Amino acid sequence: MVHKLVAALGLLAPTWALLRFPCSQLTVQRLDPLVNPGQNPSAHLHQVVGGNSFNTTMNPATHDLAKLSTCTTCQFSEDFSNYWTAVLYYRAKNGTFKRVPQRAQDNSQNQGGMMVYYMTDALFDTAQKSTVTAFKPGFRMLVGDATYRNREQSRKWRQLTYTCMKDASTRAPETINFPTKACPYGIMANHRFPTCWDGVNLDSPNHQDHVAYPESGTFESGGPCPSTHPVRLPQILLETVWDTRGFNSIDASDFANGNQPFVWSSGDATGFSDHADYVFGWKDNALQKAMDGHTYVSAPMLKTQNVATQNQCKVADKVNEPIDGWLKELPGTNPVVKREFTA
Template identity: 45%
Template sequence: MQLTSLAAAALLAQGATAQFGNSMLRFACSQLVVDRIDPLVNPGMKYTPHLHQLVGGNSLNVTMDPETHDLTSSTCTSCTFKEDKSNYWTAVMFYKAKNGTYKRVPQVGNGGPQGKLINKGGLDLYYIPSGKTTAFKKGFRMLAGNAANTDPNKVQKSNICHRCWTSPNENTFVGGAPCTGSDTVDIPKSKSCKMIRQTIIFPTCWDGKNLDSPDHQSHVAYSSGSGATGGGACPSTHPVKLPQIMYELMWNVTEFANSPDFPTDGSNPYVYSMNLGGPAAHGDYLFGWEGDTLQKAMDNIGRCGLNTDCPTAGLHAQTPDQYSSCTKEQQAPEEVDGWLAALPMGEMAIKA
């Protein structure tokens, strides 16, 4: 089932779980590790330029050489489905207090019309097919967004956005479909925001040849569609339709919005770990599903859906305790929790 942006917005706003839920895979991923590594953009480097939070299979390492690394060799995954050994990661959001110190913003699972997802940090994952969809091939990887960008006009709001979540918890839904309405490319800074929902939607069109490209983006392209609908028609240069991947993160800013050290000079206290704002939001993806399980899930999307077993595709859902127990030690060890004197950039983090 393909939904237009308007239809998707209406369904989400009305809480039509059955119709929209059965058109996608939606599941939780707890944090595997918060670490200064980036095996896609900076393979082999420890203490990369900025901090990431990473989820997925525990075979994650600093290098992840696509010629030799088999993601399915992971012995566990911090995502719901046991068969998904992929790795997914984003930058980390920090709060900057009036005195100049920083604290990592905590995260919660997402609620909304389709039901609560339970995760320990991490993010929520969506795989949304549209029409004939070809699952990713072994060794496939890609990047969405630009970690150095400071111009919101260079970001398509329908692909990367932030929402001011004014309700006191994630279960009371706010707004419509992802990246619509009052959502913004910039990170909201209003004290009325109890949470900030971040959405990253990946390209859905592939050139059909290259599993990666030097910039990790040229081998894929966005379709003519908009928003979280599975994508529209693909350009002739990238004719193969992929499942649409969407990351959804709930940054819980309640403790900061209510704090006396919230800046009063009008500045935005919320920044990503690059020390940049919303236009620099980005997500990395390394495909690692076992066998043809993802293809079968996309082919049987009416039977495979939300966070539950799907025997038709050979998918087995773990309990929250099971996938949340899959963690990994930092490979670039440093303290990243509590108050920090500066963002972890360059040298090891320094406690305030």
């Protein structure tokens, strides 16, 4: 169902700022209220952060995350949004699978989860001067496609990448396929959402058509929005660090032979199916105030909570199935595509 804003575009206030904050893991289960609303279980496993009103069905007409959530796993306690991605598994030579753990950044004590960014300019531009329009209640979107399995398909998503981390500070180079060598610190999955909006629809049937990437260049290079999507949004960047260190010495010959042993919970061993979902849920006008604050990373106008409180926020499992330990098959019995990497 397509939802429309009542406010005219001319009444939307320009904003600029950059937020960077950790969100602990809320749940890991086979639910996807955006792509498969009401379906329990959904096709493949997801890891979710944010507000605890995450559910099988989240109808935007009745499901106000900020009002229905009683806690959030995010550092900013006014952010009840939900963010989720697929889950990474290690596939052994005998065909069994084991879930790859997530590790927090910045040596924090957050349990799993991811780092979330909202920005108006390139990540390391401390000025953050560009004008953007903050998201509105009911806004939701999806980036990537769980069915993609080759490079040509994935070119549609310019900024879904992986970083093979040497240490905690590694941010380059980035690739659009899984790393083809063992990564000493882990694999970072980077999800940059589209930053241009049609200015009318808070969602679209495929959760993609109401947003777009810049017409040319990228958000970081200041690329212009297409005429069909003229409203510039903050860029949401999700960084998830998958702690692959414990698997680097197992079946080490895989990488040497041109293979790689990791697979998404969707059954993709190429990396091209990477995707992420976002459902807006900031309380009142908290995000608007933060983006109006002219700040870089710090946000004194927002309420924060400690890591222990973040880690305590959970939702009950609605799907009864094993997801940990050595599994004979992926949750949902998703078949795995050919393991070999093709350049």
